[in-house]
Amino acid sequence: MSGFKYSAHVGYLFTDKPLSERIKAAAHHGFGAVEHPAPYSVEAQEMAQWLKEAGIVYTQFGLHAGDAQRGEKGIAIFPERREEFRRSVGVGLDYAEAIGVSMVHVMAGVLPSARRSRHHWDCYLENLAYAAREAESRGVMILIEAMSAGAVPNYFIETADQAADAAASTGYANVKLLFDVFHTVSTGLDVHEQIRKHASQILHVHIADYPGRHEPGSETLDFDAIRETLTGAGYRGWLGCEYIPAGQTEEGLGWLKV
Template identity: 85%
Template sequence: MPGLKHSAHVGYLFTDRPLRERIRAAADHGFGAVEHPAPYSVDAQEMAYWLKEAGIVYTQFGLHAGDVQLGEKGIAIFPERREEFRSSVGAGLDYAEAIGVRMVHVMAGVLPRSHRSRHHSDCYLENLAYAARQAETRGMTILIEAMSAGAVPNYFIETPDRAAEAAAETGYANVKLLFDVFHTASTGLDVGEQIRKHAARIAHVHIADYPNRHEPGSETLDFKAIYDTLWDIGYRGWLGCEYVPAGRTEEGLGWLNGMTTA
């Protein structure tokens, strides 16, 4: 298979140990990078030291996304939280610079369709454009990810098409897609077709099999075809391993044996 690189999502992998040890474990098991959506509980300088200690890089993370205990997954669509969002942009980009990250994910938010209005769409685009302007001055990329209704009910951006539309509507070239293989399959879309359709916008990729989100190659998706398609469109970025291990993470890493990492 093509030599694509793998990033361990340590919100899913090696979770039987503290975060610092997850990062070390990822490096010890051959991953070249790690990612986690919310690293802020660790001081940025401390995180930078952990990464250097493990000899690994951090690919991407998200802006502050609200209260996880309340089921919040982003605040960018809410007009009444505009100032909170804008404060999160500066804090997120500062943290990213401190640990060497070049891509920051803006999560939209969860809201039932019956409660949505044009104000939410307008606020989302304004906030994306604001984040893009701030990121552009630092040479950074803003990511948008579509999340399927089955996995994240009522998430504001459900398909790659909608994510790509939003990115284009901002008018900023540094707004790109975080393309998630599992969410795309969950929406009933053809993964390969969607990769080819959105090739120019894809800046990061998440992988997991479908339907149970376990190790790649353990369920229904053809990962050889997916890898070949990514290679064919010229994608040379990281593949974020955002899957739920069927057992202990280490016991399920055999799928990596057939992949050439870099």
């Protein structure tokens, strides 16, 4: 897996440590960056100091995504929460600016298919466009990620095709895809075909093996082949390591040195 830059998702890796120590551990073990969808419990200036001390950067995080304890994974599709979403955009962009982040993920939301209507899609596009417009002047990119039903039941965006359609429909060039290898395979799609199909829109990539979502090389996926496909597609960004360690994080990092 050499030749790529790796970002440690510290919501999954080094979780036996406090957040500040996870960042240090990531740097110590060879990661060039970290990411976490919800950094807001830490003041931005304190986070910036942690990053500086560790000599590491922060690749991307999400806007406020609702109440995780209630299973919420975003609020962008809900018309009744439009104002809450818009407030989250300002908060997120201020935080991004303070810690030097250039990519912010807008989570769509969880809603069973039977309860969905055109209003949810229209609201989603309106909110994405609002976020993109606000982010554009700050040089920040907006990310959309598809999430598989097996991992996140009833997530509004399940495939890269749907994510790409949403991005294009906003009319903003700074709306791109966060492409997740695990979610793609979990949905039953060919990961190589999907990478090639959406190459021009992929701005960030998440990796994990399948089916257990553990470290690369531990299960069924050929990450050498995936790396070659990404290279052939012109991808030069980070590989975000959003996997569940099979044991202690440190014990499973051998793949990172290959």
